[in-house]
Amino acid sequence: MIETPHDLAGYHVQIRNALGNQFLRTALGNFASAYKISRQKAFEGIDLERKRAELAAAKDQSLKRLPELFAEFKRNAEARGAIVHLAHTAEEACQIVSQIAKENRVRHIIKSKSMTAEEIHLNNRLETDGFQVTETDLGEWIIQLRHEGPSHMVMPAIHLSRQQVGTLFSQVTGQQLDLEDIERMVKVARRELREAFLTAGMGVSGANFAVAQTGTIGMLTNEGNGRLTTTLPGVHVAIVGLEKLVPDIDTALRIIEILPRNATGQAITSYVTWITGQTPCLANPEGKKIHHVVFLDNGRLRLAEDPIFSQALRCIRCGACANVCPVYGKVGGHTLGHVYIGAIGLILTYFYHGTDNTRAIVRNCLNCQACKSVCPVNIDLPYLIKEVYRRVLDDDRKKPLKNRLVSTFMKNRTLFHSALKAAAAAQKPFVDASRGIVRHLPYALLKAEHDFRALPALAETPFRNLWPAVRYQLPNPAYRVVLFVGCAVDFVSPEQALALVKLAIAFNVQIDFPQNQTCCGLPAAMMAEQETAVEVGLQNIEALDAERYDYVLTLCASCASHLKEGYPKMLAGKIDAERIDALHRKIIDFSSFMVDVLKVAPEPFQKKERRVAYHSPCHLCRGLGVTEAPRKLIDISGNSYVPCPEEDVCCGFGGSYSIEFPEISAAILNQKLDHVERSGADILVTDCPGCVMQLRGGMLKREKVIPVKHIAEIVAERLDLSKKAKNAT
Amino acid sequence: MREIRVALTPCAYAIAETGSLVLLSQSEDLRLASMLSDTHVVCLEADTIFPDAFSFSETLRREIEGGCGYVSFITGASRTADIERVLAIGVHGPQQLHILLMEGRQS
Numbered sequence: 001m002i003e004t005p006h007d008l009a010g011y012h013v014q015i016r017n018a019l020g021n022q023f024l025r026t027a028l029g030n031f032a033s034a035y036k037i038s039r040q041k042a043f044e045g046i047d048l049e050r051k052r053a054e055l056a057a058a059k060d061q062s063l064k065r066l067p068e069l070f071a072e073f074k075r076n077a078e079a080r081g082a083i084v085h086l087a088h089t090a091e092e093a094c095q096i097v098s099q100i101a102k103e104n105r106v107r108h109i110i111k112s113k114s115m116t117a118e119e120i121h122l123n124n125r126l127e128t129d130g131f132q133v134t135e136t137d138l139g140e141w142i143i144q145l146r147h148e149g150p151s152h153m154v155m156p157a158i159h160l161s162r163q164q165v166g167t168l169f170s171q172v173t174g175q176q177l178d179l180e181d182i183e184r185m186v187k188v189a190r191r192e193l194r195e196a197f198l199t200a201g202m203g204v205s206g207a208n209f210a211v212a213q214t215g216t217i218g219m220l221t222n223e224g225n226g227r228l229t230t231t232l233p234g235v236h237v238a239i240v241g242l243e244k245l246v247p248d249i250d251t252a253l254r255i256i257e258i259l260p261r262n263a264t265g266q267a268i269t270s271y272v273t274w275i276t277g278q279t280p281c282l283a284n285p286e287g288k289k290i291h292h293v294v295f296l297d298n299g300r301l302r303l304a305e306d307p308i309f310s311q312a313l314r315c316i317r318c319g320a321c322a323n324v325c326p327v328y329g330k331v332g333g334h335t336l337g338h339v340y341i342g343a344i345g346l347i348l349t350y351f352y353h354g355t356d357n358t359r360a361i362v363r364n365c366l367n368c369q370a371c372k373s374v375c376p377v378n379i380d381l382p383y384l385i386k387e388v389y390r391r392v393l394d395d396d397r398k399k400p401l402k403n404r405l406v407s408t409f410m411k412n413r414t415l416f417h418s419a420l421k422a423a424a425a426a427q428k429p430f431v432d433a434s435r436g437i438v439r440h441l442p443y444a445l446l447k448a449e450h451d452f453r454a455l456p457a458l459a460e461t462p463f464r465n466l467w468p469a470v471r472y473q474l475p476n477p478a479y480r481v482v483l484f485v486g487c488a489v490d491f492v493s494p495e496q497a498l499a500l501v502k503l504a505i506a507f508n509v510q511i512d513f514p515q516n517q518t519c520c521g522l523p524a525a526m527m528a529e530q531e532t533a534v535e536v537g538l539q540n541i542e543a544l545d546a547e548r549y550d551y552v553l554t555l556c557a558s559c560a561s562h563l564k565e566g567y568p569k570m571l572a573g574k575i576d577a578e579r580i581d582a583l584h585r586k587i588i589d590f591s592s593f594m595v596d597v598l599k600v601a602p603e604p605f606q607k608k609e610r611r612v613a614y615h616s617p618c619h620l621c622r623g624l625g626v627t628e629a630p631r632k633l634i635d636i637s638g639n640s641y642v643p644c645p646e647e648d649v650c651c652g653f654g655g656s657y658s659i660e661f662p663e664i665s666a667a668i669l670n671q672k673l674d675h676v677e678r679s680g681a682d683i684l685v686t687d688c689p690g691c692v693m694q695l696r697g698g699m700l701k702r703e704k705v706i707p708v709k710h711i712a713e714i715v716a717e718r719l720d721l722s723k724k725a726k727n728a729t
Numbered sequence: 730m731r732e733i734r735v736a737l738t739p740c741a742y743a744i745a746e747t748g749s750l751v752l753l754s755q756s757e758d759l760r761l762a763s764m765l766s767d768t769h770v771v772c773l774e775a776d777t778i779f780p781d782a783f784s785f786s787e788t789l790r791r792e793i794e795g796g797c798g799y800v801s802f803i804t805g806a807s808r809t810a811d812i813e814r815v816l817a818i819g820v821h822g823p824q825q826l827h828i829l830l831m832e833g834r835q836s
Contacts, residue, residue: 031814080798138820139811155811162813186809186817193821214793224764224807224822231760231799249790253782264810268747270822272802274789279798280757 001124002149004338004349004357011335011360012663018331019663023161025330029671031158032329033645038265039320039374046261055258056377058251059243059314063304069212069245070295076215077293080277085294086242090120090352093296097122097204097237098129100292104235106131106201112221112229113137114206115153115317116239116296118339119352122204134196136225138189145172151333153319153341154263159332193225203229207240208316209255210293213248216276217293220259220269227271234283235290238275242300243313255316262376263318299351308387309351314377315344321371321381326650327364330667336364343371343381350388355395362389364661366654366668367526369622390528402656406524407532413518413539417464420491424458431457437700450659452666453697456492463494467513470501477510479597482549484540484563484587486556487519488689496555496689499716500590506724507598511553517543520559523655525566537571546582553593555712557688558655560589561623589620590712591630591687604724605638605715612639612714613681613706615672615695616648617688630687630711638718644679646672651686653694669698677704685711736766736823740773742788746781747804750828753792754799763801769823771803775832 005011018024062069074084087093101109109131111117123133123144135144139156143149145168150156157165166179169188178184205226207217217238219226230236246252260266281289304310322328322342337345338357346365350358362385371381393399409416431438437454463485481504489496504511521536540563546552554560564587568580594600612634620626627648634641652658652668673695676684684699684706686692696708738759742751750771754760763769779785792800807822818824 027813034814136821137811138809142811155814157811158814160812162815165812182812182815183817185812186820190819190821197821214790216793222807223809223820225820227760227764227801228821231757231764249786249793250783253786256782268749268802268804270803270805270808272749274793274800276793276798279755279760282757 001147002339005360006356008360008363011364014335015331015661015663018335019667021159024159024332027158027161028329028332032323035265035323039262042261042265042267051254051258052376052378055254056314058246058254059377060311062246062251063243063310063313066242066245066301066304069247070242072212073210073215073245073293076212077277078215080215081288082215082277082291082293085292086297087294088297090296090298093120093239093294093298094122094125096294097239098126098131100235100237101126101131101202102129104202104290106235108132108134108196108200109202109204110134110136110196110200110229110233111140112203112205112219112226113140113156114204114239115150115340116206116241117204118150119241119298120239120296122239134193134200136193136196136229138186138223138225141189141193142168149334149339151341152322153317155319159334197225197228197232200233202235202237203231203233204237204239205229207238207244207293208259209252210240210245210295211247211249211252212245214276216249216274218252218256219273219275220256220271221273222266222270224271227273230273230275234281235292236275237292237294239294239296241296241298243304243315245295258376259316259318262320262374303351309347309384311379312344312347312351312384314379315348316377318376320374320376324370324374326368326370326652326668327366327661327664330664335361337361343385344379347381347384347388350391355392358388359392359396362392364664366618366650366652366657368618368650368654370618370650373622386526386528390530393528400527403527403529406527407529410519410521410524410532411535413516416518417462420458420462424460424462424491427457433457435700437697447662449662449666452662452701453658453669453694454700455697456693458491459494461494463490463497464513464515466494466498467515470498471513472501472505472511474505474508474510476508478508479550480510480512480548481551481553481593482512482514482544482546484517484520484544484552484554484559485513486554486559486689488693489555493689493692493710496692496710496712499710499712500553500555502716503594503712503719506604506719506721507600509598512549514543514545520562522558522562522566525562525570526655530570534570534574537567538575541567541571541575541579541583544583546586547579549586551588551593551597552583552586553588553590555590555687555689555710557589557617557620557623558690560587561619563587565623589624589626589629589687591633592626594715595629595633595636600633600636602636602638604720605636605718606720606723607638608718610639610683611642611679611681613642613644613676613679613684614647615651615676615684615686615691617686617691618648618650620687621648633711633715634685637715639714642679642681644675644681646675651691651694653690655690658694665694666698669694670702673698673702676706677702681706683714684708685714687711733762733766735768735770736762737770737772738763740771740828741777741792742785743773743778744780744782744785744802745778749782749802749804751785751789752801752803753797754801755797760799760801763803764822766823767819768825768827769806770827770829772829772831775830
């Protein structure tokens with residue numbers, strides 16, 4: 001039923017089909033926009049940062065004592081007549097449930113929504129064992145009828161149109177339904193499923209939490225089917241992942257406070273149900289409900305002790321990480337996941353469903369950090385996804401060619417730079433110098449799918465070779481900074497660094513540029529080439545010598561974010577802590593330097609009536625938390641900022657992502673460029689040379705070409721040196 | 730049981746912040762009434778309303794430990810957005826919820 005391709009070739013076929021599904025694209029696109037607004041509204045007046053930190057801490061505490069909490073839950077629940085089981089594997093859990101149904105002579109089983117039951121493929125097993133199984137959650141019932149898996153954890157049928165659902169229901173009922181009337185379809189479900197509720201012998205539910213203190217399981221639902229499933233049949237079985245255990249009611253209330261708001265923007269679900277032990281059930285022989293709680297391990301106990309991955313068990317299954325994922329927004333859950341979908345799905349699939357099912361999907365991540373920014377329990381999802389990718393590579397014992405190439409070249413700086421120099425020479429016949437692009441795709445290396453953007457040409461002379469002619473000494477500088485230039489600016493867009501130099505001189509800032517700096521190492525880290533990333537990291541710390549300067553200045557948000565946040569994690573213990581710390585403290589991006597340090601004012605700039613749209617690089621707004629400075633700088637420097645929708649959504653570059661998944665990269669890119677075009681902007685700027693390459697490359701393939709520049713360039717352009725001299729500091 | 734049009738039930742507590750009712754639903758009849766009916770009407774005494782869930786926490790624990798095996802927070806009617814994210818009110822549970830708020834007692 002759920003068939004996830006085990007290799008990239010198969011996966012790309014699936015991706016193409018998803019991208020070609022126009023209804024899916026529209027539905028996901030509408031959802032992505034609407035979700036952000038409802039989430040924001042739902043958290044108004046709430047200190048979300050504090051709540052997230054507190055819930056994450058409470059979950060971590062619980063995860064440290066799962067066996068203890070299980071024992072406490074078992075004791076309290078069994079004192080109230082429940083029967084509590086611990087299933088070590090998915091197979092065992094299925095066996096237990098099937099056995100319970102058999103010994104109670106059940107024929108028909110109804111289910112309310114449970115991702116844990118999906119995880120263990122419970123329905124398949126129960127049907128094989130001869131039971132009739134009916135899903136009662138509307139979305140789950142729909143996909144059950146279609147023999148599909150859920151495409152979202154909270155809204156399983158979001159990939160379907162009302163016409164598809166209406167047609168399905170018409171087949172089921174034998175009556176032609178109005179394919180536009182959603183209300184009618186819901187009433188059909190109510191009527192059809194009411195029969196199942198009244199006649200089923202057993203109800204199977206999940207649980208959102210399990211309170212050890214009282215032996216209580218809790219369910220957050222909206223439809224009422226969870227309540228009916230746990231009330232009408234004489235037997236109730238709850239399937240609960242061990243990580244759902246919490247110590248007390250207060251922790252459960254924390255989950256109740258955050259989960260609905262983060263999942264769907266609701267202040268609370270229509271129903272929150274607290275079930276403890278047996279309740280009266282007059283139809284049963286002893287007048288009491290037969291109540292079983294089956295806890296599932298399936299690797300959770302081991303995960304809970306894993307120093308890297310235990311945080312994944314904090315997940316409260318809100319689905320937000322899918323809701324904000326630009327990739328999910330283009331291909332949906334059947335493609336971005338297996339049973340579990342979205343960012344958390346890329347991680348959990350490895351542990352619950354194995355390497356084969358993880359191999360392709362785990363690569364489909366832009367590392368844009370959108371998921372991490374909305375996770376209610378602060379799971380570092382992008383980091384864990386990369387770690388799972390590393391594990392898969394280890395399991396397969398086979399490194400992709402690009403990994404081997406990157407490692408070989410990146411570790412040896414001279415080899416790397418010579419190769420780039422050779423490439424710059426070799427590309428000459430193919431370069432359209434006036435636009436700085438390669439005219440023809442090197443088809444030996446790339447395929448037709450990669451034609452969605454013009455490829456940037458390597459600069460004839462990289463910045464590092466221009467520097468000897470450009471370097472300067474100021475007699476009495478206001479600031480001394482060391483420039484970390486990064487590969488993209490150095491070898492593709494040195495004009496961006498030249499703009500910076502012009503501004504630095506004008507504002508009395510001394511720039512040093514050590515030649516022995518090299519690639520920041522982010523591409524290697526993203527390919528899980530840890531050794532290479534560490535080596536270049538150490539090279540750069542030496543070269544930059546941050547302690548000697550006021551700031552380490554960057555033009556590339558990706559480099560800056562990696563140097564600031566990635567290096568401390570990666571290099572801890574490998575070099576003096578003070579040196580890493582000096583770098584961490586002094587790294588600053590161009591816009592923040594101009595606005596917050598130099599505090600540039602409008603006077604030295606010549607105003608121009610030019611509408612400037614802004615793209616916010618992922619590594620700047622989420623990686624470094626910088627949002628205001630660039631927009632202010634646009635206006636301060638004599639330009640006019642014009643807002644666009646979704647400015648902080650990824651451009652689709654993601655480094656090698658755009659080469660690995662060009663179709664998705666193109667879809668994400670063009671959505672952004674559509675927004676920019678509609679805004680009426682004259683020019684588009686951003687603070688990351690990688691984004692510039694992606695955005696400019698995409699623009700050049702469109703009918704209406706709006707120029708794309710680094711923000712440093714438009715600031716330098718507007719600088720009026722005569723006015724600056726008048727206002728000299 | 731297929732045709733419960735209207736159910737009238739007591740309501741033990743409520744939570745103001747989210748507009749939620751709290752029904753102590755140990756009784757099977759109370760559960761069936763509040764789950765199967767098309768219209769659910771509750772009587773809520775104003776002095777049983779708590780400002781928010783956390784202030785209700787202790788009371789909730791006491792009720793559970795005191796023997797209530799089924800406690801229900803109910804906020805509004807049953808609903809779904811499973812089809813095209815269009816909100817539909819009235820799915821498997823009641824389609825309407827009416828709250829009769831009783832303020833104070835006759836002196």
